[in-house]
Amino acid sequence: MTNFAYRLFSFIVFLVSPLVSQTDSVSLSENLAMGIPSAAVSTTTVPRNYLMVKPQFVLSYDRITGIPNWVAWHIDSTWLGEIKRSNNFRADSTLPEQWYRVHQESYRRSGYDRGHMCPSGDRTNTQNNNSATFVMTNMIPQAPNNNQGPWAALEIYCRELVLQGKELYIYCGGNGLQGFLDSGRVQIPERTWKTILVIDAGTNDLLRVTSSTRTIAVIMPNRNELIKKNNDWRSFRVSVDSVESLTGYDFFSHLSTTIQSSFESSVDAQ
Ligand code: MN
Ligand code: MN
Numbered sequence: 001m002t003n004f005a006y007r008l009f010s011f012i013v014f015l016v017s018p019l020v021s022q023t024d025s026v027s028l029s030e031n032l033a034m035g036i037p038s039a040a041v042s043t044t045t046v047p048r049n050y051l052m053v054k055p056q057f058v059l060s061y062d063r064i065t066g067i068p069n070w071v072a073w074h075i076d077s078t079w080l081g082e083i084k085r086s087n088n089f090r091a092d093s094t095l096p097e098q099w100y101r102v103h104q105e106s107y108r109r110s111g112y113d114r115g116h117m118c119p120s121g122d123r124t125n126t127q128n129n130n131s132a133t134f135v136m137t138n139m140i141p142q143a144p145n146n147n148q149g150p151w152a153a154l155e156i157y158c159r160e161l162v163l164q165g166k167e168l169y170i171y172c173g174g175n176g177l178q179g180f181l182d183s184g185r186v187q188i189p190e191r192t193w194k195t196i197l198v199i200d201a202g203t204n205d206l207l208r209v210t211s212s213t214r215t216i217a218v219i220m221p222n223r224n225e226l227i228k229k230n231n232d233w234r235s236f237r238v239s240v241d242s243v244e245s246l247t248g249y250d251f252f253s254h255l256s257t258t259i260q261s262s263f264e265s266s267v268d269a270q
Contacts, residue, residue, distance in 0.1 A: 050063065071117035102136040111143075112144075115139055150236060174193075215263045
């Protein structure tokens with residue numbers, strides 16, 4: 001199924017490729033080079049697993065929960081620059097016209113942050129790329145202690161790895177349900193998760209992943225009572241397999257099952 005979804009995805013990219021510049025069509029497939037986690041498709045008949053492909057990141061949106069199921073992106077040094085946070089939180093105008101659009105005020109006075117999945121800080125090479133991360137389809141309600149604490153610390157750590165000569169493939173999202181905001185239109189996840197693949201910067205990335213490639217996975221509580229701002233992100237590490245069991249998604253599915261079963265079963269200890 002995952003293979004089929006990817007072929008469908010590639011076909012959609014092929015269909016839209018005349019509409020976008022050469023650079024853009026390269027980055028469309030870039031973010032999902034390691035595989036698509038679920039069989040998301042860009043048709044309104046699949047409202048709970050609606051594929052949204054952007055040059056900066058790719059996501060599966062759920063019309064019912066009002067948040068992404070997962071967001072996927074690649075980061076290497078070419079994405080990093082001097083651009084400051086755009087802070088232009090806004091509804092995603094590319095959602096189907098008849099669907100409710102979660103907007104910049106939807107999270108107001110909820111006690112939850114508008115938490116970026118693909119971070120603003122991972123897209124600082126151009127104004128347009130940074131601004132793209134502020135659409136509400138890239139947000140989930142995040143407890144401040146999660147978002148501003150260990151979650152943010154892990155984001156910073158990832159960018160440090162890039163500055164040290166690595167490139168990363170990242171998936172993240174929320175899981176579970178602890179409440180609603182915006183009159184029930186947005187669900188607050190019980191926890192947040194992230195899976196990261198780390199390789200040396202280079203070309204032909206798929207061919208360079210081995211059984212011993214480093215992966216980092218975390219599951220963090222999304223309630224202020226259960227997580228502290230100064231908690232070490234490392235204390236939330238689990239195996240990729242644990243996140244796959246929790247979510248039902250298959251990460252890094254473009255790699256052989258032998259390679260996946262090796263690097264997905266271990267917990268990062270670096
Ligand atoms: Mn954040
Ligand atoms: Mn997998």
